[in-house]
Structures are given as C-alpha cells and as structure tokens.
Amino acid sequence: MKEFVNELEAVFKESTNPKVALQQKAYMRGQFEFYGLTATKRRELTKPFLAKDFLPEKKELVSLIKELWQKPEREYQMFSMDLSMKYLKQIEESDIDLFEYMVLNKSWWDTVDMVASNLMGAYFKQFPEKKILKVDEWLASGNIWLQRSTLLFQLKYKERLDTEMLTYCINFLLGSKEFFINKAIGWVLRQYSRTNPEWVLDFVERTDLSPLSRREALRLLK
Numbered sequence: 071m072k073e074f075v076n077e078l079e080a081v082f083k084e085s086t087n088p089k090v091a092l093q094q095k096a097y098m099r100g101q102f103e104f105y106g107l108t109a110t111k112r113r114e115l116t117k118p119f120l121a122k123d124f125l126p127e128k129k130e131l132v133s134l135i136k137e138l139w140q141k142p143e144r145e146y147q148m149f150s151m152d153l154s155m156k157y158l159k160q161i162e163e164s165d166i167d168l169f170e171y172m173v174l175n176k177s178w179w180d181t182v183d184m185v186a187s188n189l190m191g192a193y194f195k196q197f198p199e200k201k202i203l204k205v206d207e208w209l210a211s212g213n214i215w216l217q218r219s220t221l222l223f224q225l226k227y228k229e230r231l232d233t234e235m236l237t238y239c240i241n242f243l244l245g246s247k248e249f250f251i252n253k254a255i256g257w258v259l260r261q262y263s264r265t266n267p268e269w270v271l272d273f274v275e276r277t278d279l280s281p282l283s284r285r286e287a288l289r290l291l292k
Contacts, residue, residue, distance in 0.1 A: 071130050074119070075137060081105065081115050082145055094144070101178060102144040107150070118147050120156055132168050139175055147176060151184050158192045166193055166204065168255045170216070176214045179250060180246055186222035194223055195230075205235065209242045217243060222255045228265045236262075237273070244278060245282065256286020263290050 082105045091106030098104075107115065120125060126134055135154060138146040152171070172185045194201045208216035220239045224231045236258065243251050256279075263270040267290075274287050 071126055071134055071137075074124075074126055074134070078116070078119055078138075078146075078149070079141075082143065085111065090223075092222060098144070098180070100177065102176070103142040105143050105145050107145050110147060112145055113152070115214055116152065119149070120152060125156055128157055130202075131157055135168060136171065139172065144180075147172075147181050151188070152179065154189055158189075161193060161196050163197055163200070166190070166197075166200065169193060173215050173219055174213065177201075182215045182218060183222055186219040187225040190219055190223040190224055201235065205239060209239065214248050217246075218250055218254045221258045225258055228262075231262055231265070231268075233269060233273075238281075240277070246280075249282070252280040252282045253286065256283040256289075259283070259287035263278050263287070267291055 085105065085107060085241040089106065090108070091104040093220030095102065099185060103266075125173055131154070135150045138150045154168075168190045169185055172189070173182050194204075201204075205220045208220050211217070221236070221243075224236060238261075240255050244257065247253060259270050259274065270287060271291060279287065
C-alpha cells in the first residue's frame with residue numbers, strides 16, 4: 071500500500087500546474103489545496119492505478135482511502151472516490167462506515183455528491199435493510215452533508231426510487247435555511263421528473279417547498 075501511495079504522489083507532483091491550482095483553490099473558496107490537474111488529466115494519470123492487476127486487495131481499502139483522504143491536495147480525495155468505485159462488486163455491510171467517513175471529512179459538495187449518489191446509492195441497493203436506520207440517523211445528526219446524502223443517494227435510481235423514503239426525507243428537511251439542503255431537494259426532484267414527471271408535479275403542488283427547491287424541481291417541466 072505504501073508503494074501505491076508513493077507512486078501516485080510522484081505522478082501527481084510531476085504534473086503540477088500552479089496556475090490552474092490557484093484557480094481551483096479559489097473556486098473552492100480556499101478550502102483545499104490542488105495540484106492543478108483537470109478532471110480529464112487526473113483520470114488519464116490515474117488510469118494505471120485503477121487497472122485490475124494493480125489494485126490493492128479489498129481488505130486494504132479502508133486504510134488506503136483514509137490515508138489518501140488526509141492529504142491536503144483535493145486530487146487525492148477525487149481519486150479515492152474513483153478507486154472506491156472499483157470495489158462495488160465486493161461491497162460489504164461495513165463499507166457504509168467508510169462512506170460516512172468520506173462525507174464527514176473535508177466535506178464539500180464535490181465529494182459529498184459523488185459519495186452519496188455513487189457509493190451510498192450502490193450500498194443501499196445491496197443492503198436495503200440498512201436504509202431506514204441510516205436515513206433516520208443522518209437526518210437526526212444535524213449535519214448538512216449527511217442530510218444532503220439522504221436525498222442524493224437515490225439521485226440515479228430512476229424507476230427504483232423509493233418515493234415514500236424521498237417524501238419522508240424532504241418533509242423532515244422542510245424549512246431548512248441551508249442552501250445545500252434546499253438545492254439537493256430540488257435536484258433530486260428534477261432528476262426524478264425525467265422518470266415520473268406526474269409524481270413530481272403532484273408532490274411540488276402539495277408541498278411547501280422553498281423557492282429554490284421548487285424552481286429546481288420544475289426546471290425540466292416548464
């Protein structure tokens with residue numbers, strides 16, 4: 071694992087672009103450092119690290135992700151999510167703890183949204199019996215990123231989306247003044263309107279959504 075991390079670090083450092091890094095840092099409100107790699111460039115550089123024959127064993131994933139997550143440059147967190155996707159066929163019940171760690175540490179929309187919609191979304195398809203327990207826990211936590219995750223883990227579910235669960239989450243969060251909560255409510259409704267526009271229209275009509283949530287939800291239906 072140490073060799074894996076060292077080689078990744080060497081590849082990133084070799085391609086550093088200070089000008090782009092400053093732009094990326096400013097875009098993220100100065101919260102994170104960057105090497106200045108575009109998403110395309112990062113994926114090109116890390117493709118060999120995601121090859122099947124080079125992947126670490128699944129049992130090393132938690133330690134590896136946490137080590138990468140603690141590094142200051144944002145590219146490590148972005149790569150960590152790409153790496154985690156490679157193990158979804160080996161997903162285990164305990165993996166939700168890792169996904170929560172990724173949401174709760176160095177939290178911002180760029181990581182939270184990917185973890186929720188890709189990793190947590192896949193997890194709850196595999197372990198649906200854990201869904202109610204975790205959703206209740208996250209809603210009650212008061213943490214906006216866990217609360218946002220209760221909405222966005224179903225973002226890509228399409229016809230498999232649980233409307234009862236979504237209604238429950240939205241109703242719990244109604245009245246929130248948090249931009250990231252109200253934006254997510256509108257986003258998941260807008261996405262679901264591609265699959266079931268009638269349900270979304272009816273839900274918006276009978277629910278006292280914030281103006282932001284309502285506007286986002288109806289964007290594709292006007």
